[in-house]
Amino acid sequence: MTTSDLAPIEASVASAPRRGGRPTTGRRSGVRLAPYLFAGPAVVLYVVFMLIPVLYAIWLSLRAYRLQAGGTFGRRVEVFVGLENYVAVLSDPELLASFGRLAIYGLIAVPLTLGLALLFALLLDVPAVRAKRFSRTAIFIPYAVPGVVAALMWGFMYLPSTSPFSYLTEQAGWGPIPFLTGSGLFGSLANIAIWGGVGFNMIIIYTSLRGIPDELYEAARLDGANELQIALRVKIPLVGPAILLTTVFALIGTLQLYGEPMTLKPMTNDISQTWAPLMTIYRDAFLTDNLPAAAASSTILALGTVALSLLILGIVNRKRFGARS
Amino acid sequence: MRSRLLATGATLVLLGAGLTACSASSGSGSDGPVTLDFWGWGVGYEDVIEEWNDANPDIQVKHTDAGGGDESSAKLLTASRAGNAPDLALVEFTTLPAMIVADVPLDITEYVSDIDDAFTSGTWDQTRFDGAVFGIPQDVGPMALTYREDRLAELGIPVPTTWEEFGAAARAVKEKDPNSVLTSLPASELGFYAGVAAQAGSQWWSIEDGVWTVGIADEASLEVADFFEALVRDGAISTEPLLTPEYNAKLNEGTMLSWPAGIWAGGVFYGVAPDTAGKWAMSPLPQWTPGDTKVAYQGGSGMIVTKGSEHPEEAAEFAKWFNASDEGNKLLLDSRQVYPASSIGQEMAAESEPPALMPQQTDFYQTAADISSETIPVTWGPNVNLAKSVFEDQLNKAIADGTPWRDAFAATQKAVVDDMKKSGYEVAND
Numbered sequence: 001m002t003t004s005d006l007a008p009i010e011a012s013v014a015s016a017p018r019r020g021g022r023p024t025t026g027r028r029s030g031v032r033l034a035p036y037l038f039a040g041p042a043v044v045l046y047v048v049f050m051l052i053p054v055l056y057a058i059w060l061s062l063r064a065y066r067l068q069a070g071g072t073f074g075r076r077v078e079v080f081v082g083l084e085n086y087v088a089v090l091s092d093p094e095l096l097a098s099f100g101r102l103a104i105y106g107l108i109a110v111p112l113t114l115g116l117a118l119l120f121a122l123l124l125d126v127p128a129v130r131a132k133r134f135s136r137t138a139i140f141i142p143y144a145v146p147g148v149v150a151a152l153m154w155g156f157m158y159l160p161s162t163s164p165f166s167y168l169t170e171q172a173g174w175g176p177i178p179f180l181t182g183s184g185l186f187g188s189l190a191n192i193a194i195w196g197g198v199g200f201n202m203i204i205i206y207t208s209l210r211g212i213p214d215e216l217y218e219a220a221r222l223d224g225a226n227e228l229q230i231a232l233r234v235k236i237p238l239v240g241p242a243i244l245l246t247t248v249f250a251l252i253g254t255l256q257l258y259g260e261p262m263t264l265k266p267m268t269n270d271i272s273q274t275w276a277p278l279m280t281i282y283r284d285a286f287l288t289d290n291l292p293a294a295a296a297s298s299t300i301l302a303l304g305t306v307a308l309s310l311l312i313l314g315i316v317n318r319k320r321f322g323a324r325s
Numbered sequence: 326m327r328s329r330l331l332a333t334g335a336t337l338v339l340l341g342a343g344l345t346a347c348s349a350s351s352g353s354g355s356d357g358p359v360t361l362d363f364w365g366w367g368v369g370y371e372d373v374i375e376e377w378n379d380a381n382p383d384i385q386v387k388h389t390d391a392g393g394g395d396e397s398s399a400k401l402l403t404a405s406r407a408g409n410a411p412d413l414a415l416v417e418f419t420t421l422p423a424m425i426v427a428d429v430p431l432d433i434t435e436y437v438s439d440i441d442d443a444f445t446s447g448t449w450d451q452t453r454f455d456g457a458v459f460g461i462p463q464d465v466g467p468m469a470l471t472y473r474e475d476r477l478a479e480l481g482i483p484v485p486t487t488w489e490e491f492g493a494a495a496r497a498v499k500e501k502d503p504n505s506v507l508t509s510l511p512a513s514e515l516g517f518y519a520g521v522a523a524q525a526g527s528q529w530w531s532i533e534d535g536v537w538t539v540g541i542a543d544e545a546s547l548e549v550a551d552f553f554e555a556l557v558r559d560g561a562i563s564t565e566p567l568l569t570p571e572y573n574a575k576l577n578e579g580t581m582l583s584w585p586a587g588i589w590a591g592g593v594f595y596g597v598a599p600d601t602a603g604k605w606a607m608s609p610l611p612q613w614t615p616g617d618t619k620v621a622y623q624g625g626s627g628m629i630v631t632k633g634s635e636h637p638e639e640a641a642e643f644a645k646w647f648n649a650s651d652e653g654n655k656l657l658l659d660s661r662q663v664y665p666a667s668s669i670g671q672e673m674a675a676e677s678e679p680p681a682l683m684p685q686q687t688d689f690y691q692t693a694a695d696i697s698s699e700t701i702p703v704t705w706g707p708n709v710n711l712a713k714s715v716f717e718d719q720l721n722k723a724i725a726d727g728t729p730w731r732d733a734f735a736a737t738q739k740a741v742v743d744d745m746k747k748s749g750y751e752v753a754n755d
Contacts, residue, residue, distance in 0.1 A: 066748060072425060159571045161570070162570050266568075267570075269724065272722070286395075291403075
């Protein structure tokens with residue numbers, strides 16, 4: 001941007017206070033104040049509801065409740081323990097195991113959610129398809145169902161005595177489907193996420209598809225491409241950024257898995273209290289009165305999520321950069 | 326998205342601040358009416374509060390339902406640390422020691438000397454430690470067996486009075502009607518396993534001269550583990566989770582035949598299977614040794630006055646009226662619908678109608694009074710919630726993997742001991 005581009009804006013901003021009858025000496029300070037006033041509310045909200053809580057959580061993660069003499073059983077008081085909570089959290093084999101469970105869940109849920117979302121978006125974008133608006137809404141509606149409601153509803157469909165699927169298999173003499181036991185659990189949990197997530201991801205990809213100029217399709221058709229070839233060779237490469245965005249969302253969503261296993265937990269013995277990392281954090285904070293450990297785990301999980309997101313974006317960007325050069 | 330994650334930490338932190346709004350205790354002390362904040366879960370508080378407030382214009386009580394036992398105690402700890410605790414709170418006996426070490430309840434020994442006779446010594450021991458009283462017991466859950474009278478009669482199985490008979494009954498049920506099961510005792514029921522281990526002579530926690538001993542994996546407990554493991558392994562009893570749609574369907578069908586738990590079990594069943602009323606009965610819990618009559622408590626709670634309260638005397642006054650007076654106990658029975666902890670409340674109960682689930686069992690409350698006359702004093706440790714959590718996960722794992730239950734009990738003991746040592750308690754265990 002050149003100086004000449006900026007000039008009119010600066011002039012108009014500068015002229016505003018003068019029109020309000022301010023003395024000319026206030027001109028400069030008025031120019032400086034305005035951006036702060038505009039940014040002020042956002043900054044205050046950010047500091048109060050993000051920065052301070054985050055810093056407090058980090059501070060809390062360096063502390064612990066320890067016993068001091070006095071009273072019948074002694075008194076637990078808060079003391080500074082340095083990185084002890086981090087050592088305890090990181091050396092807990094259950095944490096690693098819970099990330100392992102998330103990985104299995106993610107390997108099922110993420111590709112299927114994104115694959116189906118892309119498939120539906122491409123199908124909706126085919127010119128000959130009818131009842132587009134209806135289909136789009138129908139696919140999107142599960143996303144509007146609150147997560148806990150969805151998990152409860154699926155929970156009923158998984159429990160042997162209330163499940164319509166198990167009813168059919170039982171009638172056929174095969175016994176109930178083990179939705180909530182053993183490794184069946186991963187598929188059952190992933191299914192809830194896929195059911196709820198496909199619509200949302202489809203809308204993002206579909207919106208991106210609508211932004212592709214028609215000239216490109218025209219050119220492709222003139223070159224003799226059919227709809228399938230257009231989809232594979234033109235549409236998918238061009239919605240790459242949208243797919244990347246939804247991938248990052250889906251991975252972060254996987255790390256934050258909480259509502260579904262928590263809601264299904266009372267229905268099965270196979271979901272432990274430490275099944276997912278966020279469930280461990282909940283347990284530490286609200287059941288076993290170990291807020292500092294919960295704060296330490298939260299910090300680690302947050303850093304891990306940021307690192308994972310940056311890693312994915314980095315890999316993709318390098319690839320694209322490499323492809324261009 | 327990332328912000329949502331970071332907000333997790335923020336939420337934990339802000340919880341304390343959010344609670345401020347709930348408990349603005351007012352009152353300047355010397356003159357004018359005093360307002361007491363009171364946290365409690367369950368039903369029927371409207372009648373209690375109304376009756377008290379009408380009779381005591383100078384001491385007004387405001388009730389807040391802060392969630393059931395677990396949630397309420399977590400909130401109470403947080404509020405207390407933030408200096409916003411209510412004046413009074415209902416606390417489960419199992420979490421009271423954790424509250425005491427967190428400095429939440431006030432030592433109210435000086436206020437309760439006049440109601441010493443209101444509770445049996447065994448009941449007082451639930452809230453009294455080293456001679457210091459930290460709460461007034463409200464309701465108790467002496468353990469009993471709630472069972473399908475009609476189904477057991479139909480199958481020709483006698484009501485078990487010992488655990489051996491219970492095991493035989495469980496196997497007989499499976500043999501005669503494979504679709505039915507005598508009971509389900511899942512790993513989430515630490516209270517049950519602790520109770521029957523206490524019956525067998527084990528003390529999961531005990532304290533002497535400031536030194537704790539943890540007995541979750543002592544010989545008596547391990548034998549209890551072996552006993553139930555064998556029943557589960559043979560498929561004689563189930564470990565499916567309680568009170569799920571699945572479980573409730575079985576209650577309604579009449580294929581889940583009993584629940585050894587606190588005597589409150591009938592009330593819980595009536596809530597999910599009201600149509601089966603009249604088909605159930607309650608009998609004393611089976612014993613390890615024939616002829617024994619002692620049982621432990623499973624569940625039960627007491628009212629504490631918090632340290633932060635500006636009006637401890639008035640708060641104790643209300644707690645005494647609610648839990649130890651004739652009027653209060655009538656409300657506990659009729660409105661709160663719990664089994665009162667006090668002797669007068671239990672006498673009152675003995676004359677009242679049996680619970681809705683077993684209207685035909687006219688001697689229900691007489692049986693209940695007999696059971697409560699001899700209970701085993703149980704000391705709960707300062708980290709029962711941790712024990713509960715580890716026990717549930719470990720035992721579920723043992724059941725799923727087919728590894729010995731003994732290992733799960735031992736792992737729980739180790740986690741409990743480690744946690745106590747880390748916190749700074751003196752523990753006698755290695």
